[in-house]
Amino acid sequence: MTTPTLIHGTVEAGQELPELAYPVTATTIVLGALAARDWRPMHHDKDFAVNRNGTRDIFLNTPNLASWFERYITDWTGPFGRLQRVTFRMKGSIFPGDTMVFRGSVTETGIDATGCGWAALEITVSVDGDTKTSCTARVALPVSDDDNPWSRSGDRWTP
């Protein structure tokens, strides 16, 4: 039987998520674009990216970046963590050769009217200290060892 790795009551505002640093290559970007079915050339064709888009290289596409944020959050929560909502603000692009660094912290926690525990998070991905995308997210967490946010639906799930 699987047990939760992170329980709502152990989480509090101000807590930091473990940092994740990842060296980005052209393969990271092309694999991410194809996984997201994003065929646009600026995510696989350097000549197009440089000469048509005016960027220095191909760059990570937004839907795949969403997958990176999800992975970052659920690395912390474990499989019982269930995303409720995410908001992204794109500020800059991530290119091959960059090391992208994810950092996050808990801004608020609560239990909604249906008894679902949640944590609000603020996350950034940066390169050389410059924030490239910021993200706020809310993730449901089990309130006890025998709670499972995934068992909620309909009126019991108010993300």
Next chain:
Amino acid sequence: MSAIGVDDIEGLLGVSLYEEEGEFPVEQGYIWTTCSSVENGNPLFWDPAVAEELTGGPIAPPTMVSVWFRPHHWAPNRSTPGLPLQIHFDLKEGLGLPEAVMSDNTIVFYEPVRPGDLLRTRQVLKSVSDEKTTKLGTGRFWVIDVEYHNQRGDLVAIESYTGFGYRRAAAEEAS
């Protein structure tokens, strides 16, 4: 639909447009490819026993919801690929705003998406601002919701996009 002019806006707010069915059912291969692309080892997506116990069977990562709607790059009997967020392009054209940026994007998740699901989507124009001038130029902000439902009619996600369509400032045009 085609270009959306100023006079059309009020009548289109809250109206479902561009209702479409995905071109293919949600499939496990893309789930693994996506998890692999970001090195996501969440056992929900790799271990059928964990997926069965926690979610009643395999599910897709929630943030993949828009993936199931990106059209094939090529398909027989189709001359031009469809455009996701068509309303955004209709507004740009109809309001004469050649440039546009997406400033932020929110996704709210409801029922899990499962392999075999065939999702439907529709676009809803939520708001269009009066003309505003920012450092990019003069234009309008708009909010477009993309709603996703499964074949059983369950809401699976709502994605909200805030866009800013604009004309570049004259000084920048001259430079």
